[in-house]
Amino acid sequence: MSMDKLKTKVLGRRQILKSVGLGALALAGTGLSSKTVQATPDKASEYLSKLTSGAAGTKGKVTVKLPEIAENGRTVPITVSVDSPMTDGDYVKSVHIVSERNPQPEVISFNLSPAMGKAEVSTRMRLGKTQKVRAAAVMNDGSVYTGDKEIKVTIGGCGG
Amino acid sequence: MAKKPRIKVPKTAKSGETILIKTLMSHKMETGVRKNKKTGKLIPRKIINKFVCKFNGKEVMSADLHPAVAANPYFAFYAKATESGTFDFEWIEDGGKTITASGDIVVT
Numbered sequence: 295m296s297m298d299k300l301k302t303k304v305l306g307r308r309q310i311l312k313s314v315g316l317g318a319l320a321l322a323g324t325g326l327s328s329k330t331v332q333a334t335p336d337k338a339s340e341y342l343s344k345l346t347s348g349a350a351g352t353k354g355k356v357t358v359k360l361p362e363i364a365e366n367g368r369t370v371p372i373t374v375s376v377d378s379p380m381t382d383g384d385y386v387k388s389v390h391i392v393s394e395r396n397p398q399p400e401v402i403s404f405n406l407s408p409a410m411g412k413a414e415v416s417t418r419m420r421l422g423k424t425q426k427v428r429a430a431a432v433m434n435d436g437s438v439y440t441g442d443k444e445i446k447v448t449i450g451g452c453g454g
Numbered sequence: 455m456a457k458k459p460r461i462k463v464p465k466t467a468k469s470g471e472t473i474l475i476k477t478l479m480s481h482k483m484e485t486g487v488r489k490n491k492k493t494g495k496l497i498p499r500k501i502i503n504k505f506v507c508k509f510n511g512k513e514v515m516s517a518d519l520h521p522a523v524a525a526n527p528y529f530a531f532y533a534k535a536t537e538s539g540t541f542d543f544e545w546i547e548d549g550g551k552t553i554t555a556s557g558d559i560v561v562t
Contacts, residue, residue, distance in 0.1 A: 369524035380534075393522055397487050400520040404531075409514045411472040411534030417517075418524040420485075451524070 333399035335426070338392045341399045342430050342440075345390045349438040351430055356389075356441030358429045367421035367451030375414035376431040376439065380406075386413040388432045395425035420451040461543060463557030467535035475507070476530045479545050479553070485521035502527055504546040510539040535561045 343350065359373040376386045385408045391401040404415050413431070421427075428442040457480035464473050479502060486499025499521060506516040514533050533541070538561045545553045 369526075373530075396522050397485075398520065398522065401522040402520060403518040405513075405516045405518075407514055409509060409512065409534055409536075410532050412532035414532060415515070415517075416528075416530035418526075418528050420522050420524050 333393055333396050335394045338394045338399040338428060342390060342392050342428065345388075345403065346430055346432055346438045349432075349436070351438035351440040353440055355439040356429050356431050358391075358427060358441050358443040360427060360443045360445045363446045363448065364421055365448045367423070367447040367449055369418045369451065370421050370445070370447075371416065372419050372427065373414065373416040374404075374429045374431075374441075375412075378413045378431075378433070380408055380411055380413050382408045383434075385434050386431050387434050389413075389415060390430045390432075391419070392428045392430070393419075393421070393425060394428065396420065396422045401427075421445065421447045422450045423447050459543065459545065459553060459555045461541075461555050461557050463541050463559055465558075466560045466562065469535060469537075469561050471535045472532050473535050473559070474530060475533055475541065475557075476528070477505075477507075477543055477555075478526060478528045479505075480526055481545075481547070483521065483523060483525045483527065487521070500548050502545045502547050504544075505529060506544040506546075507531070507533075508542045508544075509533060510537070511542075514541070535559065537561050 355377040357375045364370045374389050374391060378386045386406045388406060389404040392399050393401050401419050402417060406413060424446045426442050426444050430438055430440045432438055459477060459479040462476040467473050481502050484497055484500040488497050490497055501519060501521055503519050507514045515531050538559060540556050540558050542556045
């Protein structure tokens with residue numbers, strides 16, 4: 295009799311633990327869904343066109359250097375170079391890097407000047423998942439050139 | 455935050471030469487989408503949102519950063535050596551705190 299009581303007691307406790315665990319899981323689930331305000335290729339284009347004041351841009355002149363595969367999306371080296379003489383009369387005004395599948399499309403915007411001598415910038419970025427990273431360069435005459443690169447990401451580096 | 459930023463500016467250069475500058479700042483770059491695992495609350499965003507590099511007071515390069523820039527923001531870029539002087543670097547954090555560093559170059 296006393297053994298029986300003990301059993302139900304133990305079971306009861308397990309049950310409670312289980313239901314609490316499930317509840318926590320459910321909560322975590324809703325938390326996740328609320329933050330999936332993901333960037334999409336469309337959103338990336340929209341953001342880019344805002345930065346380039348509406349110009350869609352011509353493909354070319356811009357080279358995006360990224361590794362083929364990023365095992366860890368937390369820190370991925372990226373280099374963007376633009377084919378430009380970088381003289382006072384002909385230079386790259388700005389370079390924008392945009393992600394298609396991160397929580398937010400914006401990554402970084404560089405403001406360049408002829409004092410750089412060479413239109414190439416490197417940094418490290420976070421990547422949420424396998425995606426295309428795009429770059430746009432705005433020249434001093436207002437023309438826009440774009441480039442992109444596909445990258446495979448094994449472990450995402452956004453949020454957590 | 456107490457750590458000093460690391461910068462690499464060549465000590466000397468020939469006039470007209472294009473030099474490579476590298477900077478590395480220690481910063482967590484809290485994205486604002488991460489959650490505290492214990493409380494489930496969002497950890498507020500705190501990132502470096504602006505980086506500026508000036509040479510003798512004139513802007514060479516600047517950048518507007520977003521949370522997608524990796525922790526410990528690193529930059530590598532070029533500058534044309536025209537005269538001796540000082541490169542001043544500035545990192546601006548969310549909330550306005552500014553961290554600065556500088557490096558001298560002698561141009562021959």
